[in-house]
Each structure stands twice: as structure tokens, then as C-alpha cells.
Amino acid sequence: MITADLKNELNSLTPLFQPNSIAIIGASQNPAKPSGQPLVSLTRYGFKGRVYPVNPNYDTLHGLPCYPTLQDIPDQVDLCIIAVPAHMTMGALKECADKGVRGVIIFTSGFAEVSADGAAIQQQITALARSTGMRVCGPNCMGIFSARNALMANFFITELPTKVLVPDYLGFISQSGGFGVAIFQIVKEKGYGFSHFVGTGNEADLEFSHYLGYMAADAHTRVIGGYLEGVKDGPKFLNALDMALANEKPVLLMKAGSYPASARAAASHTGAMVGSEKVYSAVFKQKGVVRVESLEEFQNMLSLLHNGKIPRGKRVAIIASSGGIGVMLADKCAHYGLEVVTLQDKTRSALAALLPDFASTANPVDITSAIMTQPGLLEQCAQIVINDPQVDMMIVAYWTELGDKGNLDQMIRVAQQTNKPVFNLTWGPDKAVFEALQYMNSQLAPAARELDSIVKGLAALADYHNFVRSRRKSKLVAPEVPSDAREKVAALLGNLPRGAKLSEHSAKQLLQAYGIPTTREQLATTGEEAADAAEAIGYPVVMKIESPDILHKTDAGGVLLNANTPDEVRSGFNRLLDNARAYKADADIKGVLVQQMLPAGIEMIVGIARDSVFGSTVLVGMGGIFVEALKDAALRVVPVAPLDAMEMLEELKGRRVLDGLRGMPPSDKIAMVEVIQRVSRLAQDFPQIAELDINPLIVFSEGRGACAADAIIVLE
Numbered sequence: 001m002i003t004a005d006l007k008n009e010l011n012s013l014t015p016l017f018q019p020n021s022i023a024i025i026g027a028s029q030n031p032a033k034p035s036g037q038p039l040v041s042l043t044r045y046g047f048k049g050r051v052y053p054v055n056p057n058y059d060t061l062h063g064l065p066c067y068p069t070l071q072d073i074p075d076q077v078d079l080c081i082i083a084v085p086a087h088m089t090m091g092a093l094k095e096c097a098d099k100g101v102r103g104v105i106i107f108t109s110g111f112a113e114v115s116a117d118g119a120a121i122q123q124q125i126t127a128l129a130r131s132t133g134m135r136v137c138g139p140n141c142m143g144i145f146s147a148r149n150a151l152m153a154n155f156f157i158t159e160l161p162t163k164v165l166v167p168d169y170l171g172f173i174s175q176s177g178g179f180g181v182a183i184f185q186i187v188k189e190k191g192y193g194f195s196h197f198v199g200t201g202n203e204a205d206l207e208f209s210h211y212l213g214y215m216a217a218d219a220h221t222r223v224i225g226g227y228l229e230g231v232k233d234g235p236k237f238l239n240a241l242d243m244a245l246a247n248e249k250p251v252l253l254m255k256a257g258s259y260p261a262s263a264r265a266a267a268s269h270t271g272a273m274v275g276s277e278k279v280y281s282a283v284f285k286q287k288g289v290v291r292v293e294s295l296e297e298f299q300n301m302l303s304l305l306h307n308g309k310i311p312r313g314k315r316v317a318i319i320a321s322s323g324g325i326g327v328m329l330a331d332k333c334a335h336y337g338l339e340v341v342t343l344q345d346k347t348r349s350a351l352a353a354l355l356p357d358f359a360s361t362a363n364p365v366d367i368t369s370a371i372m373t374q375p376g377l378l379e380q381c382a383q384i385v386i387n388d389p390q391v392d393m394m395i396v397a398y399w400t401e402l403g404d405k406g407n408l409d410q411m412i413r414v415a416q417q418t419n420k421p422v423f424n425l426t427w428g429p430d431k432a433v434f435e436a437l438q439y440m441n442s443q444l445a446p447a448a449r450e451l452d453s454i455v456k457g458l459a460a461l462a463d464y465h466n467f468v469r470s471r472r473k474s475k476l477v478a479p480e481v482p483s484d485a486r487e488k489v490a491a492l493l494g495n496l497p498r499g500a501k502l503s504e505h506s507a508k509q510l511l512q513a514y515g516i517p518t519t520r521e522q523l524a525t526t527g528e529e530a531a532d533a534a535e536a537i538g539y540p541v542v543m544k545i546e547s548p549d550i551l552h553k554t555d556a557g558g559v560l561l562n563a564n565t566p567d568e569v570r571s572g573f574n575r576l577l578d579n580a581r582a583y584k585a586d587a588d589i590k591g592v593l594v595q596q597m598l599p600a601g602i603e604m605i606v607g608i609a610r611d612s613v614f615g616s617t618v619l620v621g622m623g624g625i626f627v628e629a630l631k632d633a634a635l636r637v638v639p640v641a642p643l644d645a646m647e648m649l650e651e652l653k654g655r656r657v658l659d660g661l662r663g664m665p666p667s668d669k670i671a672m673v674e675v676i677q678r679v680s681r682l683a684q685d686f687p688q689i690a691e692l693d694i695n696p697l698i699v700f701s702e703g704r705g706a707c708a709a710d711a712i713i714v715l716e
């Protein structure tokens, strides 16, 4: 949700992207230095504002009056670049605060990235930014480029073709200086316009999510890209992604640092299954982020998005001048979830009328060596295939020779005449391919030589399109939670200490408060009470030891199924107590839980785990022994929307079991979706719940609901 606070926070970035005046503290006369570069490029590329170099050693610099200190500038300064060595940085920042500067970019390195002393100075930077409201980019950063006003508040851009100054396309945020520069150069060479480019540096104040939010709201940014290692504030990142989604701006992220060796010690299965990489991956799925894993993929997607051609479905047509390449492409399409569609009869007959008998008109279409003997054949075939209403996108693969633009020109014309994506796979000798790709780039026609990244990119964009469309269309609504749920759970958790563990009976009371169906049950402290409880509940019953010290009851011989008579219940009661004492002599035993024995259903797990960055997460998976054996689970961060919950079920390998396998009836997915959302609501209202396992949640056949058969909760 875009709140007034969020709007104010984003507005506070305006001086960094749209300043009317810039001062450079440490402006050097040497343009080769980071401290000398901005002055040159701000003037060279026509920054639309006033520029004030600050350096006590000069009267003028590059034809501009140079000021001994910031205070000597007789004008308001919106943005200040600090480019003096680390030991002088705090002094310069204080000057900025005294002058009332609202945005600061600190190029300087030598802070948290190098030493504890550096980290201590960085903390002072953060503290000054927070206390004054001055927004700081960096330190240890490459700065900001903004096309609209030719803002060159950076030291990494030396050459800037005019095309890049067209403020219409890509906003890029990089947590790596060097990688960011590489992306800038590649995109520049492709000839696409940037709206903004930010190297975030050490993020002492502004972090990745601030820039993401700014670009999500910015009218001049159509697509957002980023190199991300990690975010500090999960909810801020989610908010920024929500904004991008609301404005239907694709967010393409390269996420690195995904596999830290940080095994979490956790008491519940849910806790053990949730790790940082899984949480990022969940966030990306939940917010429609297009995850990019290579530079090739990134370039391919940018070339498709640049001309606004996103696949509107997953049906792909392939045309190749080699049967082998066609088959390889078809395999890749299947691998990435694209459907190599059956072409319409009309399409096939039109192709047959053009192609020799030995060619194939089925998808993949093999036009064979006729491509060499029949001029214009490629274009004719491609036109026919792309106009087939069954086709959402097309990949065309052909051999290319040095100096021969014939096929390329044909395909450029085809691409110009359709609003569906057309991707060229050119292969041949290195020099010829290089030349062909350069030519296609100059015409802004999507082309590459590496088939995996082409197919993966197309599939990812088709998924993105589906994601946005499904969100737009969804009419699913979240279930109502009882109005007194919060109050009841607050009372139940009231006096419990940090780290408290709630065994089954207590945990289920929390679930009941939030409307999650649980077994009928009673806690008995004697064999007689147990027999009375069984009578009231109805035979057969299940009996379980109830102790916060024995969370995994089966391991302790603490579960007895199918007790059918009062005698069985009484003797069972004693056996469970004996087993529990033998397992853990000092366990705090609350009694024996006598509960209804549920009819058969599918065993699932639904749980909560806390993540240090994103807060509570909800997990759903195939339950019982499959939790450990298969780790078949889907994860989302809280709050989980109805469509998210539905997609979690679709993501499970076990979804076919839920759909009804081998004569089994389909399971009640609607009931599961409801449970997931109620659990999400519980997690949202009570972030002190560190872990929850409902395991198993028994899911019955369609229309018959689901019921929590067992549960544990661990507080933070």
C-alpha cells in the first residue's frame, strides 16, 4: 500500500535525482580522478542546473568559480557530492548539514567495507543522516546518473551516446560498483535509454529498496533492473515491489550471494526448511520479480521489453533452417515450461505451398536448405507462422555468413509487423555471428547466439505477463477472521516467557481463535478423566502425551492411535506417561490429550517461520513423513493473498495427489487456501510466533474441509 509516509520518503530522494544545484566537495582539476570526473561530465553533457566546485586550492575550475568551502556558495545547494578522502568525509558531511543540503552522494571508500574504525565512521554518517533528514547515497559508491536532466553525479560514465540520454526506459540499481558499470556499458552499447542508474555503495542511509521505490513511482522508468546481494529492510523492499507491480513495471533482478552456509537450528520442520535463499525466492515469486541469472538473459529480456513485446501466453513456434537446432530449441522450451504449440492446419498448408516436400511444416518448422535457394523464403514462412492465432511468440534460428544481411533484414521486417515477440537465434562462425548481432542490435531487433538464455528469457517474461494478468483478474477474497481472534490469542500468549514452547493442546487454541478447524479434544490428567473424555468425544480416539518439553511426540512413544474402549484408554494413559518419563525424566507433563480420530485424508503441513529480514513467512507442503523425506514445500512472506495461497499449492510436486490420483477424489484445496491465509493472519498479528507447525493438517475431499490434527508453536 502506498501510504503518505511512503510518499514522503520517496519525495525525500528528489534532490538526488532532480537537483537544481550541485556542489562537489573535493572537486579536482584532474579529470582522471573520481573527484575530477563529475565536474567534467556535468558540464560536457549539459546538466540542467548550477554546478559549484568546492576546493580551497583553486579560484576557478573548468571555467567555473571554485569555492573554498560549501558555506561560501551564495546559493542553496540541493545535492552535494563528497569526494575527499575518508578522514575528511564526516567534516564535509557536517558542512552539508549546516548548509541545509538535502541530498549527498559520498564516493569515498574506506568505511564499513574495510575496518571496524571505518564502520564506526559509517555509523556516524547514518546517525547524521537520520538526525537531519538529509538523504545520503553511499559511501563507497559510484554515484547516480539520471537522464532527464543529464545528471552525471557519478565517476563511472565517461562516454555517453545521446540515445542513453533519452529518459524513457531502464532504471538500474546496483549493489556492486564494477558489475553496475559493466551493465551500464552493455545497455549503452545496445542503444537503450536509461532513466536512472544508481550505485548504492555501503547504504549507510538510502538502501536498494528506496531507489527501487523511487523508480517504481517514476513516470520516466518503464523497466527496473538491479544487481542485488541482499536487502536490509524486508518490508520496505516488499512495499517497493508492490509499487512496481501496481504500476505494471517489470522488475528484473540478478540476485547473488544466495547460498550462505548458514544452517539454522530450529525446533520445527518449518523452521528447518526456511533459509535466506528460499525466502528471497518466495518474495520474487510473490511479487512477480523476474529473476535473471546471466548477463545474456538480462540482455535478451531487455531487448524484448524495449519494444514492449512481452509474450501474452506460453505457446511458442520455432522455425529453423536446421532440424537439429529446431529440436534442441523444442527441448529447451519444454524444459522452461513453454508449449511448442500445434500449428493450425491453415498455417501448415500455407507453409507446405512454399516449402519443398522434404521440409517439415510441423512445429518446429524445418525450412531446410531451401533458405539458401529460395530468396525471401524465411520472411514468408515467418509471416505465416507468427500470424497463427495459436502462437504467442516465435524463435527463428538460421545460419549466418559474414557480410550477408539478407536473412537479418527479412526478420527485422517480420518483427516490425507484429506485436508478438520474435527472437532470432543466429549461429555460424564467430565473426559472422558477431557482425550479425551488432547489426540486429543497431536495429533494436532481439537476437542472440545462445539458445538457453533466449528460451529462459521468453519463458520468464511469459510468466511475468501471466502473473500480472492473474493479479488483475483475481476475484478471490481473504476469509474473515473472528473479530475476537486477536484478543483471545493475546490473552493466551499474555504471560508466556520469550522462547516458550506451546504443545499441541495450547497451540490448537490459538488456531481455533483464528478460525482454523482443529480436532475435538480434551486434556486428561488421570486414566478416569481420559476414559470420560473418550466417551464424550466418541470412539475411536487418539491419545497423545501433552508436554511442552516433548514436541515430537512419536519419537517419545507418546502417541496411541485407535483406542476403542474405556479400558484401552485407561491402560493407554498409563503407557503414555511411562514412555514420556523414560524419554525425558524431567519433562513437564500436562497430561494426556484425548482426541477425535480423524477419517483418512491427505496429510499436509502448514507452518510459520521467522526470517530476520522479511519477518514472518508461511510454508505449506506435503505433510507427515514426506516433510522430511521430500521437502516438498512452498513458501511465501506474510501477508499471503488468496492467489498466493493458491499458487503455493500449484507449486508443490504433490499437487497431483491433491488433484486426485488413481481414482482418489480431489482434495479440498479451497479449505487449504483458507487455512494458509488464516495462518498468515495469525503470523501477521503475532510476530512473536517464531515457529508454528500444523503437521499434519488433514485435508479431506472437495467440499469436506481440512482439520489440524497436530500443532506446535515456539515463541521468539
Ligand SMILES: CC(=O)SCCNC(=O)CCNC(=O)[C@H](O)C(C)(C)COP(=O)(O)OP(=O)(O)OC[C@H]1O[C@@H](n2cnc3c(N)ncnc32)[C@H](O)[C@@H]1OP(=O)(O)O
Pocket (backbone or CB within 6 Å): 025, 026, 027, 028, 029, 030, 033, 034, 035, 054, 055, 056, 057, 068, 082, 083, 084, 085, 086, 107, 108, 109, 110, 140, 141, 142, 176, 177, 178, 199, 201
Ligand atoms: C564499491 C565500488 O567499487 S563503488 C566505487 C567506490 N568508490 C571509489 O572507488 C573511490 C575510491 N577513492 C577514494 O575513496 C578517494 O579517497 C577519493 C576519490 C574520494 C579521493 O581521492 P583523491 O582524489 O586522490 O583525494 P585528494 O586528497 O587528492 O582530494 C581530492 C581533491 O580534494 C581537494 N581538497 C583537499 N582538501 C579539501 C577541502 N578541505 N575541501 C575541498 N577539497 C579539498 C584536493 O586538493 C584534491 O583536488 P586536486 O586533485 O585538484 O588536488
